Amino acid sequence: MSNYNVFELVTHLRKCPDIFLKPTSLMEKGGLNAIALVCDTYRIVCNDFLKKEFKIPSEYNLAYIEDNHWRTIAISTWLLSHPNFINCPFLEDKLYTFWFEALAEAALYVKFENWISDEERAEEMVRLLLYTCKILPEGESDEEAIDKLASLSSADRQKVLRESYEANERIMRIKREMAEKKAREAANTYGRE
Incomplete structure (x- = not known):
């Protein structure tokens, strides 16, 4: 298993390309296709490029996801493109919880651009992902990781x-x-x- 260095992951997240900040196609014609992005991220993380079924909310529930939450999810897919998360099938079951529960709550309080521009918000997203995926950050105990996430x-x-x-x-x-x-x-x- 890779070493999950928080500083390295925050640095990667803060280099998120502008394309990931666009509105979603659910909100704006010609916008970013968030569903395709989520499905492609599942494929990359699981290393199963033939897979067609993914755990995502129903069509009905997808319509109620706000644009800030979608853009937050898009930014998180960039984070998941880091080499530490590629070919990690054990993460598949945890991604739904991360995207549609943990980030849903966080997106209520954080504007999507702050996940990149604000160092603390970037670290919060990294730590939220690691916590949701039950990954211990490099050099930290369970208690330290939980305390640092709680403080952010x-x-x-x-x-x-x-x-x-x-x-x-x-x-x-x-x-x-x-x-x-x-x-x-x-x-x-x-x-x-």
Whole structure:
């Protein structure tokens, strides 16, 4: 098995050609054929160029995938063109989860161009792929790999921000209620005098 060096994979990802950033043919006439790209990536990763059946969402579900998610998938196919992922049939069953579950969640918070332009987002995609495929990055223990992914995770960061916002809103609501109660008590005291 190859050594999965995170720095090397991030460097490869950040060299993604502009063609992978185009809108998909599902969104724009003449756009990138994302389904063909996904199927070709399956063939390359599995080293089975005669295969015709692939695990992809149904036609109905494909229509609901947003353009940012499709472009994120296209960028990830470039990442999967790295020599470490070629001829790795054990990855086939994990790619669906990576593309249509893990990246679906991440794409809610990351604009597709940031996967290439932002070093941390590029590392997040690399680590998300390795984690989903149950591949340990070179020189890292299981715990280190999980911690590093968690520290980069856009979804986790959004969750923390949302929880922080909700906690702040609760504090502000309690302060308002306390101020209103104090004002009512003051008004009642003034009214009795």
